[in-house]
Amino acid sequence: MRFDIPNLPEGTDALRANVRAFLAGYDWGPAVRARSWMGFDRGFSRELGKRGWIGMVWPKEYGGHERSGLERTVVLEELLAQGAPVGAHWIGDRQSGPLILRLGTEEQKRRILPGIAAGELAFCIGLSEPDSGSDLASLRTKAERTNEGWKINGRKIWTTFAHLSDYMIALVRTSPAPEGGSRHAGLSQFLVDLRTPGITIRPIKDMLGEESFNEVTFDDVLLPADALLGREGAGWEQATAELAFERSGPDRVLSSFPALSAGIDAVGPEAAVPIGRLVARLNTLRGMSLSVAGMLEQGQSPAREAALVKDVGNSFEQHLPEAIRALLEPEDTPPALRALLHDLVQLSPTFSLRGGTREILRGIIARELGLR
Amino acid sequence: MSEIGDAITGQIDRLLNDGNGPTRLRRLEAGEWLAETWTALEEQGLTLALVPEDAGGVGLSWADAVAIWQVLGRHGAPVPVAEAMLANALLASPVEGVLTLGASDAPFGRFAAHAVTEAGVRPVTGHTPGLNLAREPRDALRLGASLTAGGPSPRAMRLGLALLRAAQMAGAARHALNLAVEWANTRKQFGRPIGKFQAIQQSLALVAGEVAALESAVGIAARAVDARGLLDAGFEIACAKIIAGEAAELAASRVHQVFAAIGITEEHELHHFTRRLWSWRDEGGSERAWAAEIGAEAISRGGAALWADITSRDVRTA
Numbered sequence: 001m002r003f004d005i006p007n008l009p010e011g012t013d014a015l016r017a018n019v020r021a022f023l024a025g026y027d028w029g030p031a032v033r034a035r036s037w038m039g040f041d042r043g044f045s046r047e048l049g050k051r052g053w054i055g056m057v058w059p060k061e062y063g064g065h066e067r068s069g070l071e072r073t074v075v076l077e078e079l080l081a082q083g084a085p086v087g088a089h090w091i092g093d094r095q096s097g098p099l100i101l102r103l104g105t106e107e108q109k110r111r112i113l114p115g116i117a118a119g120e121l122a123f124c125i126g127l128s129e130p131d132s133g134s135d136l137a138s139l140r141t142k143a144e145r146t147n148e149g150w151k152i153n154g155r156k157i158w159t160t161f162a163h164l165s166d167y168m169i170a171l172v173r174t175s176p177a178p179e180g181g182s183r184h185a186g187l188s189q190f191l192v193d194l195r196t197p198g199i200t201i202r203p204i205k206d207m208l209g210e211e212s213f214n215e216v217t218f219d220d221v222l223l224p225a226d227a228l229l230g231r232e233g234a235g236w237e238q239a240t241a242e243l244a245f246e247r248s249g250p251d252r253v254l255s256s257f258p259a260l261s262a263g264i265d266a267v268g269p270e271a272a273v274p275i276g277r278l279v280a281r282l283n284t285l286r287g288m289s290l291s292v293a294g295m296l297e298q299g300q301s302p303a304r305e306a307a308l309v310k311d312v313g314n315s316f317e318q319h320l321p322e323a324i325r326a327l328l329e330p331e332d333t334p335p336a337l338r339a340l341l342h343d344l345v346q347l348s349p350t351f352s353l354r355g356g357t358r359e360i361l362r363g364i365i366a367r368e369l370g371l372r
Numbered sequence: 373m374s375e376i377g378d379a380i381t382g383q384i385d386r387l388l389n390d391g392n393g394p395t396r397l398r399r400l401e402a403g404e405w406l407a408e409t410w411t412a413l414e415e416q417g418l419t420l421a422l423v424p425e426d427a428g429g430v431g432l433s434w435a436d437a438v439a440i441w442q443v444l445g446r447h448g449a450p451v452p453v454a455e456a457m458l459a460n461a462l463l464a465s466p467v468e469g470v471l472t473l474g475a476s477d478a479p480f481g482r483f484a485a486h487a488v489t490e491a492g493v494r495p496v497t498g499h500t501p502g503l504n505l506a507r508e509p510r511d512a513l514r515l516g517a518s519l520t521a522g523g524p525s526p527r528a529m530r531l532g533l534a535l536l537r538a539a540q541m542a543g544a545a546r547h548a549l550n551l552a553v554e555w556a557n558t559r560k561q562f563g564r565p566i567g568k569f570q571a572i573q574q575s576l577a578l579v580a581g582e583v584a585a586l587e588s589a590v591g592i593a594a595r596a597v598d599a600r601g602l603l604d605a606g607f608e609i610a611c612a613k614i615i616a617g618e619a620a621e622l623a624a625s626r627v628h629q630v631f632a633a634i635g636i637t638e639e640h641e642l643h644h645f646t647r648r649l650w651s652w653r654d655e656g657g658s659e660r661a662w663a664a665e666i667g668a669e670a671i672s673r674g675g676a677a678l679w680a681d682i683t684s685r686d687v688r689t690a
Contacts, residue, residue: 003588005595007688016683081679261675269671273660276667280614283607283682284589291588312581362577363570369553369580371567 001305001368005287006294012074019078022051026084030336033083033258034343037251038212038350040164041085042119048079048086049119054093058101063114069297073250073290080254081261087161092116095245096123096169100191103230103238108191112167125246126156126170126192126216127239134360137183137236141172141218143190149225150190152198152218160354162214163203168192171239174232187235190227198222208346241301246355248292248306253285253313255351256320256344262337263324271327278323285313304368311361314352321345377436380416381443387412388447394641396450401507401644405483410451410470418453419471422461429466434597437461438539438590445543448644452480454540458532459488462524462602467493472513473529477502477655481511490526492518506644506651531602531609533656535593538612541652542586545623548645549579552627572630579626582619589615599687607669607685610662617659620649 032039048054056072058064079086097116100108115121132139141154152172162168175186194201198221203211230238260278267275288309295302321344330338352358366372373381388409396406422437423429432440441454456471472484475494481487482499498514524532553576556567566572589612596605624646628635635642653659670678 001584003584003591005588005592005687008686010688020680077683257679261678264671264675264678267671269668272665272667272671273663274667275670276610276663276665277614277618277659279666279670279678280589280611280663281585281618283611284585284592284615286682287592288585288588308581308584311577312585315581359570359574362574365577365580366573369549369576371553371556371573371576 001308003288003291003305003309004294005291006070006297008070008074008290009068012071015071016074016078019053019075023078023082023084026082028083028085030258030340031343032085034256034340034347035085035087036080036083036255036258037086037090038160038255038347039085040087040122040161040212042088042122044085045089045119045122047119048089049117054089054119055097055113055117058097058113058117062101062109063117065117069293070290073293077250077254077286080250081257083258088122088164089116089119090251091125091161092121092123094249094251095125095242096167098245099169099189099238099242100229102241103189104191105226107226108229112191115166121167122161122165124159124162124165124168124194124214126159126162126168126172128156128158130155130157134357136171136239137177137187139171139173139187141170143172143174143188143223146222148222150223150227152190152192152221152223154218156216156218157204157214159214159216160212162194162216163201163211165194168194168216169229171235174235184236186233187239188232189229189235189238190223191229192221192223192227196221196223208343240303243356244301244303244306245296247310247361248289248296248302250286250289250293252310252351252355253282253289253316255317256348257282259321259324259337259340259344262334262340263327266332266334266337267324267327274323274327278320281316285309285316289313304364307356307361307364308368310355311352311358311365314358317351318348321348373436373439374433376430377432377439380418380421380430380432380436381439383416384413384418384440385443385446387416388443388450393447393450394644397448397641397644400450406450410453413451413453419456419460419468420466421457423466427465429460434535434594435591438535438594441536441539442543442546442587442590445540445648446547448544448547448648449540452484454536455479458536462528462532463488463493464520472496473533475513475515477504477510478513479655480509481513482509484513486519487513487515488523488529489515489518490523490529492520492523494518504651504655506647508648508651525603528602530657531606534613534662535590535597535602535609535656537652537656538586538593538609538616539590541616541620541649542583542590544645544648544652545579545583545586545619548623548627548642548649549576549583551642551645552576552579552630556630566630575626576630579623582615582622586612586615586619595687595689596685599689607666610657610666613657613662614659614666617653620653624649 052065055064056067143150143152174188198219200217202215420429421432425431459471460466469485472478472481494515500512502510593608593612596608
């Protein structure tokens with residue numbers, strides 16, 4: 001594995017300045033900044049859509065802007081550095097849209113992609129089930145063929161923003177895993193309109209007392225034939241490729257960045273050494289994340305590199321609020337920073353869970369090393 | 373990396389991969405000068421690698437240089453060829469033969485003909501021996517009058533040495549990790565290779581993440597030096613040396629844990645690399661010293677400037 005830093009294209013300086021100037025017009029409080037891509041704000045997503053900052057790399061005929069992947073990365077970095085509330089379009093822009101662009105039918109692309117790019121359509125990811133977490137191949141939600149299309153039964157859980165989203169891309173079983181064959185065979189992905197009758201979405205309160213994830217029940221849900229996304233039976237390969245997008249971005253390094261910028265203003269010069277260590281790590285991990293973006297831009301599939309960057313990045317994001325807290329007595333901490341840290345401490349356990357747990361990622365890294 | 377840099381790196385790796393690596397390091401640590409190794413590497417043009425072609429050098433980039441230093445680190449850097457390479461890069465005109473940096477704690481100083489100091493190139497006339505914890509020579513030198521009109525600034529020497537040590541640490545840590553993986557796949561307990569146990573896999577995966585971060589930090593720093601010169605790449609070099617120091621602690625403790633008792637024996641090669649990690653992190657500025665520098669800068673610039681400052685350092689190479 002090599003992590004060479006790509007050249008950011010010439011135009012990115014101006015683009016970065018534009019995004020920065022736009023974001024300077026917002027004055028979000030700590031609750032918004034702490035959540036950032038885990039915060040849902042359709043109004044803000046529409047504003048970004050108007051400016052061409054969603055679906056940036058997609059073809060213009062599907063509502064995209066035909067910019068480079070590195071230009072997109074620059075926009076993502078700026079949004080995350082400010083803790084902007086980008087959750088309403090984040091999943092669509094990051095993985096559902098690219099998946100549809102790559103595998104969808106012409107009709108699916110025309111129907112869905114312009115809406116994502118405009119910040120109008122929100123997506124959620126239907127992977128985990130009550131009995132299937134890291135062992136995803138064990139999932140049991142199934143789709144059966146009908147005369148008109150498909151009938152889905154089963155249950156998805158921990159589905160972030162299902163209650164606020166328009167579509168889910170669900171991974172379900174369309175045929176039993178062959179006896180003695182691969183457990184990964186027989187899975188397929190479906191593009192599910194969440195307004196379809198038979199779908200029940202029940203928000204699950206999290207430890208912050210908020211509703212961000214859900215249980216989604218499918219009870220004889222009838223989907224049209226064109227709800228199938230990609231190839232029947234190829235769901236595992238498709239979903240795995242999607243995870244490379246999910247794992248590779250700057251959102252795996254910068255989730256708690258606002259705690260560092262705010263923390264720097266609250267500490268005194270005696271905190272130089274610990275602050276310097278955090279800044280060094282931030283700069284390095286940001287470079288590694290850029291490097292993965294560069295590989296994607298060159299058409300490579302850096303799935304293992306993305307797993308490694310996500311693992312080291314998540315550890316940093318998780319450590320950051322603790323590290324700032326360790327430099328300040330609670331009574332000396334400015335109220336806004338204190339509120340930010342309170343939220344980040346409660347949000348940070350998810351950093352090393354969502355998109356593949358730390359243990360699964362380290363298993364991937366170990367295999368790459370030649371172990372197991 | 374350039375084609376010629378790539379070729380030289382491969383050549384050094386083959387040259388040092390002769391099966392005598394651990395023996396060489398044992399001889400060095402027993403006080404011997406490895407004349408044949410020095411000569412072989414000098415013949416590759418290494419001491420002049422960073423000197424521009426029009427000054428009689430090879431004209432490699434710093435990106436090439438850190439790749440070479442990483443390879444040397446993977447082999448435990450048995451002779452001070454990296455130091456000579458750096459010293460010549462800092463001089464107006466290169467000097468032949470064994471070169472060291474500074475007058476105190478001078479790497480391999482007792483074996484050097486000349487030392488590069490702020491005053492210029494000075495002949496080594498005597499020394500008081502000293503060792504770092506890896507038992508590499510770090511001598512206090514007596515020096516004759518300078519042969520040149522001035523030398524590099526202390527800042528340039530410190531930055532150069534910090535990058536050099538960070539790169540060598542990346543190489544040493546990578547080698548220690550490779551050794552641990554090989555051992556984990558061979559050593560059997562409870563009826564299977566210990567590398568089959570998730571506890572071992574998870575631990576070494578963590579090391580792999582740190583080593584990759586270190587390699588990246590070194591690459592970022594070299595890229596900055598190529599674009600802006602050594603003196604204007606202080607931030608990136610500081611980052612590399614900080615990550616190097618942090619990675620050293622984690623990598624050394626984890627690989628030793630995997631090797632258990634065999635890894636701490638004199639006979640095993642592992643300690644040559646872990647002891648170098650523990651030594652090199654203190655040279656060219658510790659992670660604490662560099663963190664104090666960039667941390668103070670970040671605090672005085674203020675939180676709002678942090679992100680803008682980081683992105684403003686982005687480099688575009690030709």
